[in-house]
Amino acid sequence: MRVVLLAGGVGGSKLADGLAQLVGANLTVIVNTGDDLELHGLAIWPDHDTVAYTLADLDDEIRGWGLRGESWTVMDRLEELGELSWFRLGDRDLATHLWRSDRLRAGSRPTDVALELQRAMGIDARILPMADVPVRTEVLTADGWLEFQEYFVHRHQEPAVHEVRLRGIESASATPESIAALDAAEVVVIAPSNPIVSIAPILAVPGIRAGIAGLRERDVPVVAVSGIIGGRALKGPADRMLASLGRESSAVGVAREYGDVADAFVLDTVDGATAPTIEALGMRTLVTDTVMVDDVARVRLAGEVLEFATGARSG
Amino acid sequence: MRVVLLAGGVGGSKLADGLAQLVGANLTVIVNTGDDLELHGLAIWPDHDTVAYTLADLDDEIRGWGLRGESWTVMDRLEELGELSWFRLGDRDLATHLWRSDRLRAGSRPTDVALELQRAMGIDARILPMADVPVRTEVLTADGWLEFQEYFVHRHQEPAVHEVRLRGIESASATPESIAALDAAEVVVIAPSNPIVSIAPILAVPGIRAGIAGLRERDVPVVAVSGIIGGRALKGPADRMLASLGRESSAVGVAREYGDVADAFVLDTVDGATAPTIEALGMRTLVTDTVMVDDVARVRLAGEVLEFATGARSG
Numbered sequence: 320m321r322v323v324l325l326a327g328g329v330g331g332s333k334l335a336d337g338l339a340q341l342v343g344a345n346l347t348v349i350v351n352t353g354d355d356l357e358l359h360g361l362a363i364w365p366d367h368d369t370v371a372y373t374l375a376d377l378d379d380e381i382r383g384w385g386l387r388g389e390s391w392t393v394m395d396r397l398e399e400l401g402e403l404s405w406f407r408l409g410d411r412d413l414a415t416h417l418w419r420s421d422r423l424r425a426g427s428r429p430t431d432v433a434l435e436l437q438r439a440m441g442i443d444a445r446i447l448p449m450a451d452v453p454v455r456t457e458v459l460t461a462d463g464w465l466e467f468q469e470y471f472v473h474r475h476q477e478p479a480v481h482e483v484r485l486r487g488i489e490s491a492s493a494t495p496e497s498i499a500a501l502d503a504a505e506v507v508v509i510a511p512s513n514p515i516v517s518i519a520p521i522l523a524v525p526g527i528r529a530g531i532a533g534l535r536e537r538d539v540p541v542v543a544v545s546g547i548i549g550g551r552a553l554k555g556p557a558d559r560m561l562a563s564l565g566r567e568s569s570a571v572g573v574a575r576e577y578g579d580v581a582d583a584f585v586l587d588t589v590d591g592a593t594a595p596t597i598e599a600l601g602m603r604t605l606v607t608d609t610v611m612v613d614d615v616a617r618v619r620l621a622g623e624v625l626e627f628a629t630g631a632r633s634g
Numbered sequence: 635m636r637v638v639l640l641a642g643g644v645g646g647s648k649l650a651d652g653l654a655q656l657v658g659a660n661l662t663v664i665v666n667t668g669d670d671l672e673l674h675g676l677a678i679w680p681d682h683d684t685v686a687y688t689l690a691d692l693d694d695e696i697r698g699w700g701l702r703g704e705s706w707t708v709m710d711r712l713e714e715l716g717e718l719s720w721f722r723l724g725d726r727d728l729a730t731h732l733w734r735s736d737r738l739r740a741g742s743r744p745t746d747v748a749l750e751l752q753r754a755m756g757i758d759a760r761i762l763p764m765a766d767v768p769v770r771t772e773v774l775t776a777d778g779w780l781e782f783q784e785y786f787v788h789r790h791q792e793p794a795v796h797e798v799r800l801r802g803i804e805s806a807s808a809t810p811e812s813i814a815a816l817d818a819a820e821v822v823v824i825a826p827s828n829p830i831v832s833i834a835p836i837l838a839v840p841g842i843r844a845g846i847a848g849l850r851e852r853d854v855p856v857v858a859v860s861g862i863i864g865g866r867a868l869k870g871p872a873d874r875m876l877a878s879l880g881r882e883s884s885a886v887g888v889a890r891e892y893g894d895v896a897d898a899f900v901l902d903t904v905d906g907a908t909a910p911t912i913e914a915l916g917m918r919t920l921v922t923d924t925v926m927v928d929d930v931a932r933v934r935l936a937g938e939v940l941e942f943a944t945g946a947r948s949g
Contacts, residue, residue: 359732359733359736360675360732360735360736360739361732390705390707390725392705392707392725392726393708393725393726393728393729393732394729396725396726396728396729396730397729397732397733399729400729400730400733400751400754400755401754402729402733410705410707410708410711410725411707411708411711413708413711413728414708414709414711414712414714414715414717415711415715417674417675417676417708417712418674418712418715418717420675421674421675424675436715439715439716440715
C-alpha cells in the first residue's frame with residue numbers, strides 16, 4: 320500500500336516508524352521544514368532529521384531527540400571560544416549538518432540532498448522536505464515575533480503564542496516529488512504532530528492542499544491522528560498553543576483544524592466520548608490507544624490507522 | 635623588542651612559541667596561507683592553526699599537529715555516511731573551523747577573523763595571514779599538478795616535486811597589518827620552516843619582500859634559521875623537495891633561498907663547517923643547537939636568534 324504521511328518531529332517520527340515497518344519503501348513522508356534554521360553556517364533540519372534518525376534506528380529514544388550515543392565535544396569547544404550555543408548540536412549530528420550544508424552550498428536542491436542523505440543512512444522510505452525554498456515559522460508573543468527555534472528551544476516554549484506566520488510561504492510550492500507521491504497515494508495519513516506549527520505549514524505550501532483535495536475526489540482516504548490526548552499534548556506546546564490561539568485543546572479542536580482536509584479521524588480512548596462531535600464535522604472516527612509507548616505500539620497503531628482509513632472508505 | 639616572524643606550520647610554531655615567551659604581545663607572526671583548503675564547506679588554515687594552538691598551549695606535542703585530547707567522532711560519522719575523509723579533522727579542531735567559516739561567509743576579512751579567533755583563544759601575540767585573498771600552493775609531480783594538501787596529506791609527500799606554483803598570488807597583496815608590523819619591526823626572523831612551500835609563498839606576496847627590503851635599508855636585522863640539519867629536514871619534505879627542484883638539501887641550500895632577503899643566518903652545530911660558505915653569500919652566521927626538543931630549547935634558541943640578529947647589526 321502506497322502511504323503518504325504528513326509529519327513534524329517526534330510524534331510524526333514514531334508513526335512514520337510504525338508505517339515504515341508495515342509498508343517499507345512504499346512510505347513517503349512529507350516533512351515540515353518551517354522549524355529549520357541556520358546555525359554556525361550549517362543547515363539544520365530538525366523535523367527531517369528526527370524522522371530520518373528514527374527510520375534509520377539511530378535515534379535516542381530515552382532523550383527523545385537526536386542520536387543515540389551522542390557526544391558534545393565540538394559544542395563544548397565552541398563555548399570555550401565564546402560562541403552562543405543555546406541550540407546545541409551533538410558531534411554525530413554535526414556530521415549530518417556538515418554533509419548536507421556542503422551539498423546545499425554547492426547548489427544541490429534540498430529534496431535531492433535529503434534523498435541522498437537518506438540513502439547514505441540506509442532508509443528505505445522517502446522523507447521529502449515540504450518545499451525546496453526556505454519557509455520559516457515565526458510566532459507572535461508578548462515579546463514580539465520570534466523565530467521558531469528561539470521560541471521553542473531558547474525560550475522553552477514558555478511565551479504564549481498569539482499568532483503564527485510562515486515567512487517565505489508565498490514563494491514556496493509543492494515539489495514534483497511530493498506531487499507525484501500524493502498522486503500515487505492509496506492513503507494519506509496526518510501524523511499526531513502539532514497541528515499549528517508542524518502540519519499547518521505543510522498544508523500551507525501551495526499545491527499540497529490541492530493535491531490532497533484531488534485524492535479525495537478519487538475517494539483516496541485521508542486520515543488524521545490526534546496528537547492531543549485528554550486535552551494535553553504528549554510532547555511539545557500544541558495544547559497551550561491551541562488555547563492561546565483561541566481554539567480548543569482537545570481531539571475535537573484538532574479535528575476542526577483538519578475539517579476540510581481529512582475524511583477520517585483517529586482519537587485516543589480517553590477522548591472516546593467526543594467521537595460523535597467529530598463525526599458531526601463530517602469525519603468517520605476510530606477510537607483506540609494512540610500512545611506509542613514502544614515499538615510494538617507504533618506498529619499496532621500504524622496498522623489500525625491504515626486498516627481504518629481504507630476500510631472507512633470501502634465501508 | 636618588536637619581532638616579526640615569517641612562519642609555516644610545525645617548525646615555525648616552535649620558534650614562535652619561544653619568541654612569544656620572550657617578547658609576548660610584541661611578536662607578530664606572518665603565516666603562510668598557501669596550504670589552506672576548503673573541506674566539508676569549511677575554511678581550514680593548517681599553518682595558522684598550528685601556530686595558534688601552539689601559542690595557546692593547546693597543541694598535541696606528541697602527535698606533532700592538532701589539539702591535545704582530540705577526538706574524532708564527527709569524522710567517524712561522516713565516514714559512515716560515505717564521505718571521503720583523507721584529511722581528517724578532530725572534533726575540537728572542527729569548532730575552530732566552524733567558528734571561522736561562519737564569520738568568513740558573513741563577509742569578514744580573514745585577518746580580522748584570525749585576530750578575533752586569537753583573542754578568543756587568549757593569545758597575546760598576533761598571527762597574520764600572509765594575504766586576505768586565497769593563495770593556493772600547487773606542486774608539479776609525475777601525476778601532474780596537485781593541490782598542496784593532496785600532495786602533502788593524501789599522497790604522504792611521496793611524489794617528487796618538479797615545480798611549485800602559487801595560484802592566486804598575482805591578486806594577493808600584503809595586508810595593512812603586515813605592512814605596519816614590518817614597518818615597526820626591530821628584527822625580522824625567518825622560521826626554520828620549509829623554504830619552498832612555507833616561506834617562499836609569504837615572500838611572494840606583493841609588498842612583503844619590499845617591506846623587508848625597506849627594513850634592511852634602515853639596518854633592521856633580518857635573520858633566517860635553517861630548517862635543514864645535516865642535509866635532512868627534521869619534519870616534512872623540504873629536503874627531498876630541495877633536491878628534486880635541483881637545489882642543495884643543506885643549510886647552504888637554505889641560505890641561498892634567502893640570499894636577497896636575510897643578512898644573518900642561523901645553522902645547526904652539525905653543519906658548522908659550512909658557515910664560511912654561507913658567509914661568502916654575504917650573511918653573518920650563528921652556529922648553535924637548532925633542534926627545539928623541548929620548551930627550554932625553544933626559548934633558548936629564540937633568545938640566541940634575537941641576540942645574534944640584533945648584535946650582528948650593531949657589531
